[in-house]
Amino acid sequence: MPLSGRWSNSVWLALRRPLTVACCLGCAVSLMATGALTLRLALPAAVYWSFVPLVELAGLAVAVRGQLRAEVIDDFFAAHGPWLLWVAAFTALWTFVPAPAVIGQTGFPRFWYVAGALIAIWTAWLDLAFFRRKGQRFPAAAMLVQRAVSWPLGMLIFVAPAGWQTIAARFGL
Secondary structure: OOOOHHHHHHHHHHHHHHHHHHHHHHHHHHHHHHOOOOHHHHHHHHHHHOHHHHHHHHHHHHHOOOOOOHHHHHHHHHHHHHHHHHHHHHHHHHHHOOHHHHHHOOOHHHHHHHHHHHHHHHHHHHHHHHHHHOOOOOHHHHHHHHHHHHHHHHHHHHOHHHHHHHHHHHOOO
């Protein structure tokens, strides 16, 4: 049974930007790990990093009180452009510049931390504008709810496995 054009367009609209985020992260991993973009590394990395858009979708669903439609998802993920540019620049640095040269530069971490902080402010402004456009009564609260749901989930997935090992090692377990 063929999919109706309207339904398939809606599914594509809902998936295209979250998939772009996961694919960009997978490609970044492949490039930084080997200096080459290979499907063998990029595809599994994209699947692994798909938790990022998934936890953001969970937070968005809570923030918009279950009114999650394809247009809402697409509009929300449009604000990921600044982060994807940051990832692309960071990837380019680690792909094209030898690691000793990158690490040996004074101020290296500071630059990326400052750039990340500026992008965090920029995307917070974009997300605030998104929640205003969607008619949220308290857009700042909706943005904070989205982050209060998605960030702890993301940290639980990304940081907890290594965190448990660190805690166990500290206590001699």
